[in-house]
Amino acid sequence: MGWPLLAGGLAALAFPPLPLLPLLPFAFLVLMRAIDRAPTTLRAALAGFAFGFGVHAVGLYWLINAILIRASEFWWFVPFPSLGCALILAPFAAVPAAVCRCVPAGWRRCVLFAAVWTLCDMGRQFLFSGFTWNPLGSDWAIHGLVGDIMIQPAAWLGVDGLTLVTVILALTMPLGRRALMAGAFVVMLWAGAGALRFYGLASQADVAAAGPTAPVVALVQGNVPEQEKISRLDMQKVFERYLALTHRGVTGALEESGRTQGAARPVVYVWPETAFPGVLDEDAQARSMIVRTAEGASAGIVGTLRIGPDQHWRNSVVGLDETGEVAAVYDKATLVPFGEYQPRFLPLQVVPGGGMTPGPGPRSWHLPGLEAAGPLVCYEVIFSGHVVDRHDRPGWLVNVTNDAWYGNSAGPRQHLAAVRLRAVEEGLPVARAANTGVSIVYDARGHDLGRLEWGIEGVLVRTMPPALPPTIFSRFGQKIPVALCLLAALLALFPSRFPSRSGWRVRSGR
Numbered sequence: 202m203g204w205p206l207l208a209g210g211l212a213a214l215a216f217p218p219l220p221l222l223p224l225l226p227f228a229f230l231v232l233m234r235a236i237d238r239a240p241t242t243l244r245a246a247l248a249g250f251a252f253g254f255g256v257h258a259v260g261l262y263w264l265i266n267a268i269l270i271r272a273s274e275f276w277w278f279v280p281f282p283s284l285g286c287a288l289i290l291a292p293f294a295a296v297p298a299a300v301c302r303c304v305p306a307g308w309r310r311c312v313l314f315a316a317v318w319t320l321c322d323m324g325r326q327f328l329f330s331g332f333t334w335n336p337l338g339s340d341w342a343i344h345g346l347v348g349d350i351m352i353q354p355a356a357w358l359g360v361d362g363l364t365l366v367t368v369i370l371a372l373t374m375p376l377g378r379r380a381l382m383a384g385a386f387v388v389m390l391w392a393g394a395g396a397l398r399f400y401g402l403a404s405q406a407d408v409a410a411a412g413p414t415a416p417v418v419a420l421v422q423g424n425v426p427e428q429e430k431i432s433r434l435d436m437q438k439v440f441e442r443y444l445a446l447t448h449r450g451v452t453g454a455l456e457e458s459g460r461t462q463g464a465a466r467p468v469v470y471v472w473p474e475t476a477f478p479g480v481l482d483e484d485a486q487a488r489s490m491i492v493r494t495a496e497g498a499s500a501g502i503v504g505t506l507r508i509g510p511d512q513h514w515r516n517s518v519v520g521l522d523e524t525g526e527v528a529a530v531y532d533k534a535t536l537v538p539f540g541e542y543q544p545r546f547l548p549l550q551v552v553p554g555g556g557m558t559p560g561p562g563p564r565s566w567h568l569p570g571l572e573a574a575g576p577l578v579c580y581e582v583i584f585s586g587h588v589v590d591r592h593d594r595p596g597w598l599v600n601v602t603n604d605a606w607y608g609n610s611a612g613p614r615q616h617l618a619a620v621r622l623r624a625v626e627e628g629l630p631v632a633r634a635a636n637t638g639v640s641i642v643y644d645a646r647g648h649d650l651g652r653l654e655w656g657i658e659g660v661l662v663r664t665m666p667p668a669l670p671p672t673i674f675s676r677f678g679q680k681i682p683v684a685l686c687l688l689a690a691l692l693a694l695f696p697s698r699f700p701s702r703s704g705w706r707v708r709s710g711r
Contacts (some may be wrong), residue, residue, distance in 0.1 A: 202251040209255020218614040220343040225371040237306045249298025250291045255341035258288035293321040311372035313693035317366040337381040338363030342618035353395035355625045361682035406644045411667040414572045416469040417452030420634040424658040427605040430600040436478035444494045450660030451495045467499035473636040474504040474603040475563040481505040488525040506599040513558035532560025533578035565593040574595035579658045582617040586678035603636040623649040628669035645669040
């Protein structure tokens with residue numbers, strides 16, 4: 202099982218921020234050889250298990266950083282986050298490796314593997330509170346123009362549809378010259394369709410096309426180290442830092458708003474996840490200080506902890522009006538397993554305070570004078586097809602997060618790729634305020650309009666661009682990739698009049 206394990210680790214190098222997609226055909230070639238040569242279906246499943254373990258152990262290496270922050274307390278737990286998660290997720294790769302053996306080696310086996318792989322990958326949303334991190338379709342979220350173009354089909358297929366096509370390409374291109382040429386043609390077709398959509402929607406996504414209620418946002422990035430947040434020794438200092446940055450950001454946003462033609466746009470300041478070092482909805486004095494600092498702003502969106510009516514903690518974001526009153530509240534609906542939510546099977550208490558209580562799910566805020574906003578807290582932005590209230594579509598999404606737990610690693614960049622893909626899937630611009638970065642504004646095509654990089658204290662001021670018309674994916678959601686997977690599986694399972702040829706001469710092991 203050594204080669205599939207190494208191949209899985211190699212495949213993980215294609216995840217953001219590394220644009221190493223050419224590694225995928227080599228990695229999957231090793232896996233498919235192991236599946237074809239396995240003497241039994243069980244051995245094929247073990248090869249898939251090893252491959253999946255390698256993918257997630259390397260792809261999630263950065264989880265160790267969260268434990269190192271509290272190493273004095275949980276030093277014994279250091280090896281478990283990355284390797285433990287990989288062990289839990291590896292069966293999702295074992296299933297397609299076993300199922301694909303029911304058809305002969307060659308393109309049919311490859312297509313069936315890709316279909317089942319994608320369905321299993323989508324099934325990760327039902328694991329504990331859900332863990333759909335790093336679908337292979339996110340590999341195309343390459344920084345810059347290339348990524349802008351290649352992720353556009355997510356508006357039709359979703360990231361899971363991109364995963365299906367990516368795995369099919371990676372598996373079939375090594376089958377021979379014909380398959381390689383067909384794969385190259387599909388990639389060119391993909392790029393062409395992406396370019397047509399990206400450039401064809403440029404005028405509609407331009408800031409100049411935004412309506413009068415589209416806000417100018419001031420995204421505040423406090424760059425507060427996680428150790429400082431946990432210790433809570435300098436809460437006043439942290440609060441004062443955010444007040445100073447907010448004043449600077451709102452001043453700049455008001456100047457930006459005044460430059461627009463016609464009536465000035467509303468100004469909104471955004472603080473990251475749990476940026477307020479207390480319980481903001483219960484602290485009238487703090488709210489008063491914030492609105493005095495942000496004089497001239499129409500509203501504020503602030504990440505804070507909250508105690509619900511049941512006396513349980515929530516990870517929340519509150520909307521403040523210009524007087525400092527709480528105009529809206531959103532409680533994080535999907536909690537991080539082992540971070541905010543502890544599965545019952547874990548015998549030791551590792552989640553501080555017993556964990557959080559989830560909220561009811563996606564909502565749209567209608568703050569006075571503003572385009573309707575869809576708030577999202579941190580991790581829940583990774584769930585494709587589950588980020589928007591389908592009955593009340595907002596005009597923009599606002600994501601508050603704190604990735605300081607994971608250090609200056611691939612983790613925050615992988616998280617950022619998910620944010621970008623949600624913009625494309627839903628056809629909605631996204632404003633993201635992150636404690637330590639990356640804070641960013643994406644337009645509705647997933648194009649970067651400005652960012653604050655990791656480890657910088659500052660404010661990003663941008664006018665929110667307009668929403669695009671609802672995308673195909675926003676209308677039908679994950680029904681689309683599920684239907685594509687079922688069609689691919691039927692194609693592979695349906696008897697063919699033509700012999701199934703393999704690009705490698707090995708015993709099928711059936």
